[in-house]
Amino acid sequence: MGLLFSGQGAQVAQMGLDFYEKAPVFKQVINQASKICGFDLVECFQDSEKLKQTRFVQPALCAFSYGVYATLKEMYSDLEIAGGIGLSLGEYPALIASGALGFEEGMKLLQKRAAFMQDDCDQCQSAMVAILNPDLDLIEKVQAEVSTSQNPVGIANYNSPKQVVVGGTVKAVKLLSDKLTGQGRMRLVSLKVNGAFHTPLFAKSAKRLKQEISKVTVKNPAFPVVSNTDQVLFTKDNIADILPRQVMNPTHFGGCVQKLSNDAAIENWIELGPGDTLLKFVKQIDRKTKRQAVDTYAKLSELSF
Structure with a gap:
């Protein structure tokens, strides 16, 4: 089983509201993230204007994807995860889900990343x-x-x-x-984007993020997570180096899918986040794999393994 964590641009107004209503674990994650970030994520989910702004949408998407992951793990406790890939921003919920970043520290770091990148956008x-x-x-x-x-x-x-x-x-x-x-x-x-992410225009964000991540505790992921930037597995020794560079260097999502597919022989991909954009990319790489999107609570209940 390979997990995909959506990136910025996947967001849609009203996302996550059904999870918040029906899944206690998801609700707990969102409420905790709201306290950490200092603004109401449920309100953000409903506000299409806020979802256009990097400073709001990055924490919202991260909490959404991680909340879906936490709900998935509760519903299917014996789920075997061969690895995960996040597209850009999606690497944060992937690393939090894998235990490489703690939830509170990961959300705080992601919020700072979002603020830094918003400054560069402006x-x-x-x-x-x-x-x-x-x-x-x-x-x-x-x-x-x-x-x-x-x-x-x-x-x-x-x-x-x-x-x-x-x-x-x-x-x-x-x-x-x-x-x-x-x-x-x-x-x-x-x-329609807030900025040209993964270009030299975000060099200031990279520098500021490098200073902040040096204060964060990192661990080896409990399951493999492939870096968009270097197409290598994240480890506790390279996370602090890769994540700052990630904001100004190109992403290689296709290469990451190929690597994880080859290394772990993944036959089933699940995308955790709004929509199914990443699954469409996977289909272009390997049409034979099974692909399932989990962007609503109903779809979570209908998963097949």
Whole structure:
């Protein structure tokens, strides 16, 4: 069994309300997270405007995914977990679920990450564009032509063989998009995001996060969790190094799925979070695996193993 933890962008208004009403463990997690973060997460779940802001949505999504995990473990106590992958932000609930980060310390660290990244978002107008059926050689060639230190642009997310995401300043992303539009089979789709995450625009966040994570207790995960940044397993010795770099370096979700699939022979993936975006990426990598999304309480009750 492989677990997937959703990243920023998966959020939808009203998410988690059915869990909060029907699952006592989930309710306990959300109430505790609300106290840690200093704002009402249930209210945040219902507020589409707050869910557009990095400082609110990151703690909300982390608590949501971890709350679903805690409910899953209570309902299926003998569940065997071969490993987990979180997309970007999703690495935090994955590490909390694995015991590598304590819940309270993990949520506090994640809240600081969200605040740091919101500050960087506010300081620079940036954009992200998904590229379907990407020609990586061409994208990298054009990137080298248009990217500058003042207006950087580059691949931020290697999601699957059929999708990457580029990010950077608005000016640089437009230049790159204009040059790539109409080239081969590639299709470009602008994304509604708060900032161009996983680019050099978040270097300040990385520096600030490095200072904060040095104060946090970390442990070896109880089940394998693969790093988006380096495509290696997280350990107590590398977590403090990887997580700060993660905010400004590209994610390699597709590579992580391939690694965990090869290492653990996973035949069943479960996504814990709103929607099924990560399962769609998994399907593009291996159509034979079983895929189940758990974004409502009803779906949790209908899981099959």
